[in-house]
Amino acid sequence: xxxxxxxxxxxxxxxxxxxxxxxxxxxxxxxxxxxxxxxxxxxxxxxxxxxxxxxxxxxxxxxxxxxxxxxxxxxxxxxxxxxxxxxxxxxxxxxxxxxxxxxxxxxxxxxxxxxxxxxxxxxxxxxxxxxxxxxxxxxxxxxxx
Amino acid sequence: xxxxxxxxxxxxxxxxxxxxxxxxxxxxxxxxxxxxxxxxxxxxxxxxxxxxxxxxxxxxxxxxxxxxxxxxxxxxxxxxxxxxxxxxxxxxxxxxxxxxxxxxxxxxxxxxxxxxxxxxxxxxxxxxxxxxxxxxxxxxxxxxxxxxxxxxxxxxxxxxxxxxxxxxxxxxxxxxxxxxxxxxxxxxxxxxxxxx
Numbered sequence: 323x324x325x326x327x328x329x330x331x332x333x334x335x336x337x338x339x340x341x342x343x344x345x346x347x348x349x350x351x352x353x354x355x356x357x358x359x360x361x362x363x364x365x366x367x368x369x370x371x372x373x374x375x376x377x378x379x380x381x382x383x384x385x386x387x388x389x390x391x392x393x394x395x396x397x398x399x400x401x402x403x404x405x406x407x408x409x410x411x412x413x414x415x416x417x418x419x420x421x422x423x424x425x426x427x428x429x430x431x432x433x434x435x436x437x438x439x440x441x442x443x444x445x446x447x448x449x450x451x452x453x454x455x456x457x458x459x460x461x462x463x464x465x466x467x
Numbered sequence: 468x469x470x471x472x473x474x475x476x477x478x479x480x481x482x483x484x485x486x487x488x489x490x491x492x493x494x495x496x497x498x499x500x501x502x503x504x505x506x507x508x509x510x511x512x513x514x515x516x517x518x519x520x521x522x523x524x525x526x527x528x529x530x531x532x533x534x535x536x537x538x539x540x541x542x543x544x545x546x547x548x549x550x551x552x553x554x555x556x557x558x559x560x561x562x563x564x565x566x567x568x569x570x571x572x573x574x575x576x577x578x579x580x581x582x583x584x585x586x587x588x589x590x591x592x593x594x595x596x597x598x599x600x601x602x603x604x605x606x607x608x609x610x611x612x613x614x615x616x617x618x619x620x621x622x623x624x625x626x627x628x629x630x631x632x633x634x635x636x637x638x639x640x641x642x643x644x645x646x647x648x649x650x651x652x653x654x655x656x657x658x659x660x661x662x663x
Contacts, residue, residue, distance in 0.1 A: 354542065357585040359578065361621070363538040388621070394539065396645065400610055401540050402625040421539050422645060429621050462546065 345371040348445060351455040353428070354421075354462035355437045362386070362435055364426035364443060364457055369416040377448035378417070379408040385441050387430030394422055408448065421462075435459045495654040498632075498640040504608040505631070505639035510567065510599060513579040513592035520565075520637055527659040528563045528633040529652075532609055534570035534624050535582040540645060544630060545586040550649035552587070555657055559589030562656065567593045569600060569611040569626050607631060607639070634659050 351366035370376045381389045390405045401422075409424055411417045419425045426443070435441065439459040446452050512518045529548050533541035548564050555562065566583060568574040571594040574582075579592035595603065604611060609627035616622070632641040632655065641655050 354538070356538065357535070357542060358581045360535055360542075360582065361538045392623075396628070399627050399629060399644075400612075400625050401628045401645065403539070403623045404614070421543055425539060427538055462542065 346376060346447075346451075346453065347371070348453045348455045351443060351457035352462075353435060353441050353457045353459045355459050356431070356435060358434065361427055361429040362431060362459075363421070363462075364389075364428060364441070365419045365421065366426075366443075366445075366455065366457065367416055367418050368411055368445070370411040370413060373413050375410050375412055377408050377410045378445060379448050380446040381426050382444040382446065383428060383441055385432055385435065386428035387432065388428075389443075390427045390429070391424065392427045393424045396422070437461050495651075495658065496641070498634070498655070498658055501639040501642070504606065505633065505637070506606055507637060508599075508603045508606060510593040510595040510603065513576050513583065513594075515576055518591070518593055523563050523565075524637060525635050526561060526563045527635055527656065528565055528631075528637075529656070530565040530567070530607075530631040530633060531629075532567050532569050532604055532607075532611065532626055534568050534626070535574050535578050536570065536621070537624070537626075540628055542586075544628070544645070545583075545590070547647075547649045547652060548630070549587050551653045551656060554649060554653035555660060557660065559587075559591075562660070564590045565593060566590055567600070567603060569604065570613070570624050571595060571597065571600060632656055632659070 347369045349367045349369065351364065353362050353364045356362040364381075368378065378391065381391065383389050391407075391409055392403050393406050393409070395402045409417065417424065428441075437460050441457045441459060443455050443457050444452050445455065507520045510518050529551065531544055531548070533544065535541070545566070552558065552562065568579060574594055579594065583590040583592045594600070604627070609629065611624055611626035614623050614625065628645045630643040630652070631639050632643065634640045640659065643652050643655070
């Protein structure tokens, strides 16, 4: 574990994109252009090609005061959204962070986000590793979900 | 008639009979009668002007409950409604969009105006007191619940995700869910625009 944490730290210090492990990938990251003074939702697909469970424990970004993992559940016609501390991804599985399901919330935006901007997201995992991704901001029509 | 002319005529008939067949389309669900929910109400619009639903008689309406802090469902729904307008070639003048906030404490007039203008001009944003809001959403068979703790600013609101289609007489005629795409919404809504 200590070695993995050191490896994670090395990734962090060197800001290597998508890390030192080649078996966890983050693809198709994007941020829905938020209306003025509203929070933004961010989406991506995390693919775990390792033989172990991985756990996404957080996200950081310079563009927002707070960034959280949120899960949405549709129960009897009511959409319920809750902050969660982490989400696990089974070995060989992938997690789609998407509209109407688990996604990332960027709150307290420090500047307006407009289509064409890019947001750097730092995804943090339980083993101490991180993944840096550039998420383009785009207008999120229905077809983008 | 020569053999060649006969063949040409036959081909022409075949072509005409083929083109007369309707294009295969997804079946559009019929409009329904939701007698138990809906009805007129009074709230205040984003300009601070008292609003009566009755004022929209003669126009079909797409009505939705939400809140501007909502990062996902509400923007998606408003984007879908914008797409419905594009598909049908309608403006807010002949198909009204009404957004009722379930979070009037944070959704001030300015915030509602700024938020709704982002999705297009002419969207009617409505707010009321907590009691007025409860009355209207209850009338439409919807629910909401604030996930708010003392001092919390970034709270979320659980809320119904149905988009209500009201006809020209203010009657609820269809409930769209979050999974309904703009094409389906436009097809259903179009029945009101094409009708007598």
